[in-house]
Each structure stands twice: as structure tokens, then as C-alpha cells.
Amino acid sequence: MNFVSANPTGLCFGVRRAIERLEAALEKYGKVYSLGSPIHNPQEVGRLSSLGLEVASDVRGISEDSVAFIRAHGVTRSESTELESRCRVVIDGTCPFVRRAQSRAESLSADGYRVVVLGDPEHPEVKGILGYIDGESLVINGANDIDCGRRYGKIGILSQTTQKEETLAEIVSKFVFLADDIKVYNTVCQATIERRKAVKKLAALVSVLLVIGGKNSANTRELFEIAKNTGVPSLWVEHAGEVDWGWLKGRGTIGVAAGGSTPDWLINELTCKLKRL
């Protein structure tokens, strides 16, 4: 079968770096605890678990004197301090771009700004960023969450790294009329933007799109939504075994796109199968 891959696609810099650090730690220490799932991909978590990874939902679930790993999404400041005091070794896989958002939030808060975070309040990255704010904060999902009937005083705005720049610009343009003092940091990550653009570009070249990535991955879901919105018939699978090959037959060139948390080996399994058919 003919296929073309999106470019760029698959693991982003931050997740790749975190996984490489985790793999090195597993090789060195045998057993490593991760606070929360290290990657939104069930197959990759399964592979890492077979190498000795243990996923803990909170710091108390991590044995004292053990080796702990902080995933690319980061953790709150207090969780980081707790891990440092509880564990023998802490391997920090926090993506530098997420770390930058945490630092911006911390400094805005220290300078007396009420920090507005554009993002999903339930996402671990947002929870981590909020953990660096000492003063007031507010999480919003978009411009519709802004109460236009009140004043906001002194606000500092930043974003979860995977949000859209357009949404950030939209909320800033609303807050301009509602706040006395505004400081804005664009903390949106380019890796996400590039992957979204790549899917749109790919859609113009192919007759069907296959999106591969964890069903629990928000960025893969976003790529799938973009794929569907292009009007090109699209399918979202976690691995090659889920592909309906009969559905693909006779459809012409297939486009392959992967979420920023889809490991290379899963993409390779899929493309190898496409090559053989």
C-alpha cells in the first residue's frame, strides 16, 4: 500500500527526552517509580512496566529510599520537594518548555500578578504549573470562561504548552478591556503546532488518514479531530492490530500521522505492515 507520513510526527522532543531518561534509569536501577503515567500511551507504558516501571498515583505510593521519575508534564513544587526528601534518587524528565511555563507562573505570582492559565484544569501539566503559584490563580479553557462583567486587576497570562496560540490571543484580547495591568507569556509549544500543521498538509496529499496514538492522549485526539475536519476519511488506532485493513483496501495513498506521545516502535509496526500489503 502507498503511504506518506506527516512531517514532523510522533514523539516530541520533551517526551522523547523523558522516555530516554526513564529507560536509562530502568537499566541502571531496575525498578523506578513514576508519579503518574509517564506517557499517554498504554502500549509504551506496558513496555516500560515490563522493564521495571511502577506507576504511583501520589507521592505516598512511592516506596521510601527508592528511585523516582518525574514525567515530561512535570509535577507541583511541593511534590518535587516531597520526592527529593523521600527518594534516594529523583530523575527529572520535566520538559524544559513545561519547566519554563512553571517558572513564568512562579515569577508572575511573586510579582503580585493573579495568574491566568489557559488550559485544562484536570491535565497534570496544568496542575503542576498551578503548584508554582503562591497567590491567586485562575484556569480557563477559552474566551467563553471569562466573566466580562467584572474587573480583574493585575493579571499575568500564560498557557498550557499544548493549547492553541489563537485561543491565547483571543483571551488576551478580551482581558485587555477587563484588567488594569496585563503581562502575557506565550508558553505554547511549537512541537504541537508543527504536528497539527503537518496533518493539515498531509490531508491534501492523501485519500485516507490513519492517526496512531493512545486513546488517552489529548494531543492524538486533537490530531484526529483535525484529520476528520479536513474531510479526508480518517481512522484513529492505538496500534497496527486495530487497523481495519479491509476498510483501507483500494483507497489510494494513505497518510500516517502520530501523536506526540506515540513511540517510534508503534509507528514502525504500522508502516512496516503498510509496506508489506
Ligand code: SF4
Ligand atoms: S509537547 Fe512541547 S512542551 Fe509538551 S512535552 Fe512535548 S516538547 Fe515539551
